[in-house]
Amino acid sequence: MTRRRIALAVAVLLLALFPLTGSAFYTELVTKVMILAIFALSLDLLVGYTGLVSFGHAAYYGVGAYVLGLMAPKYEAANLWLTLPVAIAVAGIAALAVGAFVVRVKGIYFIMVTLAFAQMFYFVFHDTAFGRGSDGISMNFKPTAAIGAFVPFDLANATHVYYFVFVLLALVFVFLRLLLRSTFGRALQGIRSNEHRMRSLGFPVYLYKLASFGIAGALAGLAGYLYALQFGFVNPELLSWHQSGNVLLMLILGGQGSLIGAVVGAFAFVAMEEIYSAVTTHWQLLLGATIIALVIFLPGGLASVAQRFQRKLIGGPPNE
Amino acid sequence: MDFYSFLIQLLNSVQYGLLLFLVASGLTLIFGIMGIINLAHGSFYMIGAYMAFSLSTLSGSLLVAIVLGVVLSMALGVFLEWALFSRLYKRDHLEQVLLTYGLILVFEELRSLIVGNDVHGVNVPAIFNWSIPLTETLSYPVYRLFMSGVCIVLAVLLWLLIAKTRLGMMIRAGASNREMVASLGLNINLVYRLVFALGVALAAFAGMIAAPVSSVYPGMGTSVLIICFVVVVIGGIGSVWGALVAALLIGLADTFGKVLIPQAAGVTVYLLMAAILLWRPEGLFRRGI
Amino acid sequence: MSDALFTTQGLTRRFGGLTAVNDVAIALHRERLHAVLGPNGAGKTTLINLLSGDLPASSGRIFYKGGDISRLPPDRRSRLGIGRSYQKTNIFPAFSAFENCRLAAQSRAPRVFAIVSDALAQVPVCDAARRALDAAGLSARADMIASALSHGEQRQLEIAMVLATAPDVLLLDEPLAGMGAEEAQLMIELLRKLKTEHAILLVEHDMDAVFAVADTITVMVNGQVLESGPPAQIRASAAVRSAYLGDEAPG
Numbered sequence: 001m002t003r004r005r006i007a008l009a010v011a012v013l014l015l016a017l018f019p020l021t022g023s024a025f026y027t028e029l030v031t032k033v034m035i036l037a038i039f040a041l042s043l044d045l046l047v048g049y050t051g052l053v054s055f056g057h058a059a060y061y062g063v064g065a066y067v068l069g070l071m072a073p074k075y076e077a078a079n080l081w082l083t084l085p086v087a088i089a090v091a092g093i094a095a096l097a098v099g100a101f102v103v104r105v106k107g108i109y110f111i112m113v114t115l116a117f118a119q120m121f122y123f124v125f126h127d128t129a130f131g132r133g134s135d136g137i138s139m140n141f142k143p144t145a146a147i148g149a150f151v152p153f154d155l156a157n158a159t160h161v162y163y164f165v166f167v168l169l170a171l172v173f174v175f176l177r178l179l180l181r182s183t184f185g186r187a188l189q190g191i192r193s194n195e196h197r198m199r200s201l202g203f204p205v206y207l208y209k210l211a212s213f214g215i216a217g218a219l220a221g222l223a224g225y226l227y228a229l230q231f232g233f234v235n236p237e238l239l240s241w242h243q244s245g246n247v248l249l250m251l252i253l254g255g256q257g258s259l260i261g262a263v264v265g266a267f268a269f270v271a272m273e274e275i276y277s278a279v280t281t282h283w284q285l286l287l288g289a290t291i292i293a294l295v296i297f298l299p300g301g302l303a304s305v306a307q308r309f310q311r312k313l314i315g316g317p318p319n320e
Numbered sequence: 321m322d323f324y325s326f327l328i329q330l331l332n333s334v335q336y337g338l339l340l341f342l343v344a345s346g347l348t349l350i351f352g353i354m355g356i357i358n359l360a361h362g363s364f365y366m367i368g369a370y371m372a373f374s375l376s377t378l379s380g381s382l383l384v385a386i387v388l389g390v391v392l393s394m395a396l397g398v399f400l401e402w403a404l405f406s407r408l409y410k411r412d413h414l415e416q417v418l419l420t421y422g423l424i425l426v427f428e429e430l431r432s433l434i435v436g437n438d439v440h441g442v443n444v445p446a447i448f449n450w451s452i453p454l455t456e457t458l459s460y461p462v463y464r465l466f467m468s469g470v471c472i473v474l475a476v477l478l479w480l481l482i483a484k485t486r487l488g489m490m491i492r493a494g495a496s497n498r499e500m501v502a503s504l505g506l507n508i509n510l511v512y513r514l515v516f517a518l519g520v521a522l523a524a525f526a527g528m529i530a531a532p533v534s535s536v537y538p539g540m541g542t543s544v545l546i547i548c549f550v551v552v553v554i555g556g557i558g559s560v561w562g563a564l565v566a567a568l569l570i571g572l573a574d575t576f577g578k579v580l581i582p583q584a585a586g587v588t589v590y591l592l593m594a595a596i597l598l599w600r601p602e603g604l605f606r607r608g609i
Numbered sequence: 610m611s612d613a614l615f616t617t618q619g620l621t622r623r624f625g626g627l628t629a630v631n632d633v634a635i636a637l638h639r640e641r642l643h644a645v646l647g648p649n650g651a652g653k654t655t656l657i658n659l660l661s662g663d664l665p666a667s668s669g670r671i672f673y674k675g676g677d678i679s680r681l682p683p684d685r686r687s688r689l690g691i692g693r694s695y696q697k698t699n700i701f702p703a704f705s706a707f708e709n710c711r712l713a714a715q716s717r718a719p720r721v722f723a724i725v726s727d728a729l730a731q732v733p734v735c736d737a738a739r740r741a742l743d744a745a746g747l748s749a750r751a752d753m754i755a756s757a758l759s760h761g762e763q764r765q766l767e768i769a770m771v772l773a774t775a776p777d778v779l780l781l782d783e784p785l786a787g788m789g790a791e792e793a794q795l796m797i798e799l800l801r802k803l804k805t806e807h808a809i810l811l812v813e814h815d816m817d818a819v820f821a822v823a824d825t826i827t828v829m830v831n832g833q834v835l836e837s838g839p840p841a842q843i844r845a846s847a848a849v850r851s852a853y854l855g856d857e858a859p860g
Contacts, residue, residue, distance in 0.1 A: 053414045101594050104601040108357045108557060111417055112549040113597065119546045120590035128583065178725040183715055186728050190712045193701040200661065200699070201774055202687030202716035211721075241542070245421040252418055285429035291422030295415050296407055 008260070015166060019159045027162050028230070029270070034165045035226045037266035038172050040250040042219035044262040045176060047251055049185070050212040051192030052103075055111050055244050056118025057220055059098070060091040062239030064221030066125060067091070069137035069234040077141035080155065084143075084225055091221020092214050094121075099213035103206060106195075118244055126236040136235025143229060155229060165226055169263075172219060176259055179215075188212050249291060324454045329575055335464050337571025338471035342526040343544055344551040344563045345478060346519035352558030353515045356408050359420035362545025363427040364520045368393060368527025369536045370431060373440045382445045386528045390521050397520030401513045409512075428538070437538050442531040467529050474522070475564060482560055487511065547574075550589055554596045556603025565604060613638055614808045615660075615691070615778050620669035622655055629655040631832040632669070637778060637808040642800065644811045644819045646843075647829035648853065653812045654696060656829070657782045660810065661693040662686045673778070687716065692776030694767045696783040696812075702756035706747055706766055709755055710738035713773035738773050744802070745769035746795060761792035768799065779809045785818055797821055820844070828852065 015034075019027045043057045067087035072078040098117045105113060125131030142155040153160040179185045187208050190198045199205050228234045237243070246269060254265025272290065276283035347361045368389060375385035404423070408416050443449075444463045451459035482488035527540070534540065551570055555562030570589055577588030596604065615637040622630040630652045637643050645653050658664035660671065662683035671679045678686055687693075701709050714737035715728070729735065742748050745765045750758060755766060768784055784800075785793045793815065800822045803809060813819050819826060820840050827837040830852050836843060843849055 047414065053417065055417060101597045104597065105553075108351065108413060109553055109601075109603075111357060111413060112553050113593070116546060116550050116553065116590060116593060120587055123586045123590075127586065175725070178727075181727050181729075182724045183718075183720045183728045183731065183734075184722075184724045186708075186712060187715065187719070187721075190701060190704075193703060194699065197695075197699050197701065197770075198712075199682070199684045200663070200687060200693055200695075201713050201770065202684050203719070204684050208721075241546075245418075248414070248418060248421070252414070256414070282429045282433060284425045285433070288422040288425030288427075288429065292404065292419055292426070295411075295419040295422070296404075 012170070019162050024158060027158055029274075031158070031162045031165050031230055032227075033267055033270045034162075034169045035223050035230065036247070036250065036270065037263040038165075038169055038226065039220055039223035039247055040254070040262040040266045041172055041176060041259060042216045042223065043247050044251055044256070044259060045179075045188075045219070046212055046216040047248070048256040048258070048262070049180060049192060050188045050209060051195070052209060052213065053111050053248075054114040054213075054216075055241065055248065056098075056114035056116070056121075057216070057247055058239050058241070058243035059118040059121040060095050060217035060220040061224040061227070061243065061247075062121065062125065062234075062236070063094050064088065064091040064224030065228040065234040065238050066131060066137070066224075067221070068143070068225050068228040069139060070131075072137075072139040072141070072143070074140060077144040078139075080143040080145045080229075081147060084222075087225040088218050088221050091224065092218030095217020095220075096210065096214040099210045099217070103209040103213055115241060115244070118239060118241060122236055122239040122241075125239060131236065134236055136233060139228070139232045142232060161230060165230075168222070168226065172222070173259060173263070180259075184208070184211070252294065324458045327454065328458060328460060329579055330572075331460060331464065331468070333571040333575040334568065335468045335471075335571075336575060337568035338468050338475070339526050339530055340544075340547060340551055340570060341564050341567035342471050342474060343523045344548045344555070344567055345475075345560050346522035347548050348552050348555070348558055348560060348563050349522075350516060350519040351552075354405075354409065354512055356405060357413060357416050357420070358405075358519075359417060359545065360423040360427060361519070361523055361548065362541035362543075363424050364393065364396075364523035364541075365527040365530075365544045366431065366538075366541030367396070367427065368524030369442075369531045369534075369540060370435055370440075370527075371524065372528040372531040373442050373536045374435065376442055382442060382528075382532065386525070389528050390525055393521045393524035394517040396524075397517030398513055400520070401516040405516060406509075406512070424541070428541070431538070439535055439537040441535055444532040463532060467533070470529060471526075474525075478560060487515075547589065550593045552603075554593055554603060556605040559603065559605040562603055562605035614674060615810075616672045617660070618670045618672070620656070620659055620671065621667050622652075622659055622664060623667045629832050630659060633829070633832075633834055635660075635810070635827060637810055639777075639808050640805060641824040642804050642809040642811055642822050643825045643827065644813060644823035645827050645829060646813065646816070646819060647835075650831070651829040652832035653829060654782060655832075657693065657780050657810070657812055660780050661691065663693075687774060687776075690775075690777040691780065692771040692774050692778065693780040694771045694782060694784060696786055698760075698763045698767055700755045700763060700766055700770065702754075704755055705752050706742060706755055706758065706762075706769070707738060707751040709766055710741045710769050710773040711735060713770040714738045714741065714775075716774055737775065741769045741773035744772055745799065761788050764788060764792075764796070768796075772803075777807060779803065779807045781809065781811050781813075783813055784811075785813060785815045793818060 015030070018030055039061055043054065046052045046054055046057070064087040067090050068078065068083050071083050071086065102110060102113050102117060126134050145151060145153050145155055153164060155161055155164070180189070187198070187203055190203070191205055191208060195205055224238065227238070250265035250269045251262060252265070253268045254261030254263065272287065273283070276286040279286065343361070343365055346364075347358065350356055350358055350361070371389040371392060372382060372385050375388050376382045379385055379388070404419065408419060448463040448466050451461045452465075453459040547570065551563055551566045554569065555564070555566030570592065573588045573592045574586070581588070613636040617633060617635050620630060620633045621628065633656060635643065645656065647653050655664065659666050662681060662685070666679060669679070670677055673689060673691065678689065701712065704712070711728070711734060714734045717737070718731070718734050720731065739748070739751070742751050745768050747762060747765050747769055750762055755763065758766060764784055764786065768781070771779060785796050788796060797818050800809070800811070800818075804822065811819070811823065823840055825838065826840055826843045828835045828843060828849050835852055836846050836849055
């Protein structure tokens with residue numbers, strides 16, 4: 001247990017000190033990874049802890065991003081403190097709206113309907129005037145963090161953005177940790193373990209699942225907002241099922257059912273993407289083959305590799 | 321809308337619905353018998369269409385291409401079941417979803433490498449390349465009637481398979497259970513391989529006959545897959561009859577939706593799905609016919 | 610005799626052409642144990658499923674504390690005070706025995722909005738869980754992972770979980786299933802103790818256990834009530850004996 005705490009502390013420290021390396025490219029890349037880590041964590045709540053495999057989570061990621069895109073005025077900067085809560089709220093509400101339908105069904109149906117609803121959202125942004133169509137929305141200015149005359153940090157500065165995202169990632173991680181230890185979080189895990197018995201014991205399972213879906217959607221919206229903030233540009237591909245598939249992949253890469261696994265999965269995914277796209281333009285072929293190989297040979301994800309490695313080093317089963 | 325325009329839209333709805341049914345029946349069969357959700361099912365449709373294009377260009381005849389294509393797709397199905405899908409039977413949904421998602425990526429990129437990303441047209445075979453006149457200005461293409469006809473024939477054959485054979489009995493019982501299949505005196509590995517190959521062939525065949533009408537383009541696998549999911553959700557998983565009813569409903573909703581409310585575009589289908597989910601979350605027909 | 614707490618009228622369940630439970634009337638009273646006996650296929654588990662809400666009835670009504678609960682889903686019935694244990698062990702295998710009971714007890718004090726405070730800090734719920742484990746004789750095993758418990762201990766955990774929900778009515782589906790003689794004896798003692806505080810419906814195969822603790826016995830055959838009455842009446846009944854003739858020895 002202490003060994004893992006130390007490893008975690010070292011990782012956090014490395015992340016915190018990373019921008020000091022001075023490379024603008026890598027600072028932006030790691031920022032992107034941290035944003036995806038928030039996205040993956042949000043899905044982990046749903047998949048890894050509530051047992052709901054959603055193949056449409058990108059919808060709420062995209063909604064969060066589009067809130068900024070649509071709220072951003074043409075000739076001045078949007079206000080961070082106004083737009084960020086709105087993005088989280090709208091994404092959460094969208095998730096609750098879809099969840100109300102979707103959480104009624106289980107298993108394979110659930111996977112299919114979450115995909116179908118995400119596709120519906122995709123159509124709305126891609127084909128209608130509401131989302132400005134397939135070209136997406138470009139923002140002329142980064143949001144400002146000004147509160148009156150006081151400007152705590154500058155979101156046009158990549159290093160400031162890095163630390164802003166870093167702090168949010170830490171907050172989301174801690175929030176989820178606490179949530180999972182609470183009565184609500186334990187009920188979710190009970191549902192994942194044996195939904196039938198939970199119902200038999202008197203838990204209104206539908207409401208718990210719906211709440212989990214909503215919270216996961218809201219956090220995905222946060223990640224989407226940060227994406228829009230970093231890149232200054234949103235387009236419907238943010239809601240595509242490739243995006244939904246990729247975030248699921250991050251979970252399996254990192255090993256399900258562990259918050260750290262979600263973060264590790266995000267890093268592993270981006271690393272894979274960078275390496276493969278440097279090798280060939282047809283990098284998705286390599287990605288697809290890797291996914292297939294992973295599922296067949298390494299269903300526990302990288303976490304299971306780590307566990308086996310740990311077992312060889314110190315012997316005995318790893319503790320909780 | 322006058323009578324003949326209405327008739328044309330109705331015929332289009334039915335043709336689209338029947339085509340969807342063909343693809344969706346493959347998906348629901350594979351899930352019903354083997355318990356596997358296959359996201360790459362749409363890719364088989366796409367592969368069928370691209371095969372129709374390449375083989376008809378090579379051989380000069382779409383019909384020859386279709387025959388060859390069906391054989392090739394069954395072989396592909398057997399190979400895939402042996403190499404990959406046989407490993408998925410005991411795995412959970414997430415793993416099945418991910419593996420088949422990876423498969424989509426592989427298929428898309430291979431297609432891109434082998435045939436490129438261009439949109440292609442496929443010529444309607446000469447015998448069907450005429451139209452039945454309805455009024456002075458409107459007529460209906462015979463090829464589309466041929467498509468509907470073929471789908472109906474296949475639907476009937478499927479019905480015979482399901483209602484009159486032991487394999488069909490198993491489908492109706494909704495058995496995705498290896499022991500139950502074995503106890504019916506069937507060689508389980510062979511059954512699974514054949515069913516999978518049949519599912520692949522159905523999807524590919526649908527892609528092949530659709531090619532002259534819808535053209536052959538990269539995103540076609542994805543679009544058909546998602547609509548197929550909607551068909552299966554509405555119709556009820558494992559139910560071939562449900563897939564037929566749902567596919568026709570969707571054909572009607574989509575075609576008339578696009579004509580009557582063009583801004584709503586593809587959303588009508590999802591609204592239909594949402595409504596059915598409220599009323600009957602398990603689909604219109606539960607497991608089995 | 611106390612008033613009936615839980616009664617059914619004409620309870621029937623059909624599956625297509627098969628009538629699994631036919632026109633059954635049962636009454637449960639506080640501090641009384643009502644056992645249901647019958648050969649395999651008699652409809653006993655279906656009956657319990659109807660009473661717990663796991664299965665909706667085709668027709669008939671169920672009353673609890675004067676109210677009609679026939680249409681309520683299982684979670685509502687549980688919250689009203691109807692607890693049910695399963696014949697096929699239905700626990701949370703990856704959690705400890707304590708956590709299994711704690712979750713069960715939590716259902717009475719869900720505190721849904723306390724999303725950042727630690728569940729283990731909630732003393733009343735944890736105490737209720739420990740008391741339930743104690744009552745079922747599992748205190749020594751509280752921290753073991755449920756899947757690592759022996760079969761008999763898992764059956765005890767089944768009961769402990771239901772007890773942790775502080776129900777008024779207990780619907781127990783073959784709690785002695787698969788138990789050895791010693792464990793069965795402990796379970797019978799537990800049932801005697803539980804009788805003093807609950808209204809119990811016991812579905813069982815083990816004749817000795819049933820005759821040791823039941824106040825009323827209902828015998829079901831092919832979904833219907835063959836006979837119902839005090840143990841002495843059932844023991845003497847010719848109809849019951851012939852229904853069981855040819856059956857393998859129960860237990």
